[in-house]
Every structure is written in C-alpha cells, then in structure tokens.
Amino acid sequence: MATTKAELLQGTLDLLILKTLTVEPMHGYTIAERIQRRSDEVLVVEEGSLYPCLYRMEEKGWLAAAWGKSENNRRAKFYSLTRAGRRQLEEETAIWERVCRAITLILQPA
Numbered sequence: 001m002a003t004t005k006a007e008l009l010q011g012t013l014d015l016l017i018l019k020t021l022t023v024e025p026m027h028g029y030t031i032a033e034r035i036q037r038r039s040d041e042v043l044v045v046e047e048g049s050l051y052p053c054l055y056r057m058e059e060k061g062w063l064a065a066a067w068g069k070s071e072n073n074r075r076a077k078f079y080s081l082t083r084a085g086r087r088q089l090e091e092e093t094a095i096w097e098r099v100c101r102a103i104t105l106i107l108q109p110a
Helices: 012-020 028-038 047-059 083-107
Strands: 063-069 075-081
Touching: 012 028, 012 047, 012 083, 028 047, 028 075, 047 063, 075 083
Parallel strands: none
Antiparallel strands: 063 075
16 A cells, blocks of 8 residues: 655644644654654654744743754754643644544534
8 A cells, every 4th residue: 555645734833843842852854754653754844844843842832952962973953842842742732633523523424
C-alpha cells in the first residue's frame, strides 16, 4: 500500500511541536523527525515551516531555547516547553478535540 504525505492543517503545527516537546528538549531536526515518525510517516514538517514556527513560539514565551551539541556533535539550538507553553498546549488540545468532534459529527451519515 502506498503511503501519502499529508500537509498540515493551518494552526496544527504549534500543537504538534508543543506536544512533541513534552517528552524532552529537542533541536529542530529531531522535532520534525519525531512528528513524522509518530504519524506513521504521514506528516512531514518542512524546514521552511518549522523554524519560523519555533522562533515565533519562542518569542511568545511558549518555548525556551539553549545552544548545545546534537547527536552528531554539531552545535544546535535545543527547545523546551515553558510553563506558558504547557498552558498553551492544554488550550490548543482542547480546541483540537472540539474541532475533531465537530468534523466527526459532520462525517457521520445523516
């Protein structure tokens, strides 16, 4: 069976990044890789979307960043959730769950 890559719905990237960072601090490449792997290779986060989102979330105070060494010994910026980021994750999760319920209702036979 062929797998199809899916584009992320607008507004879902924040939610996916916040949830991914609940595990541990990560650098951008690892965040994108983890999202792709956890979605069974369906969701692919492009660099052109990922890094602007990370910078914006850092500016909003949802993420903290610190320089460190990556797995292959390269300098990388590691992101971690802040308290405000955890609150934002709760809010965005609740919104996502409401939207999913609404879409499911519409998709059910009339």
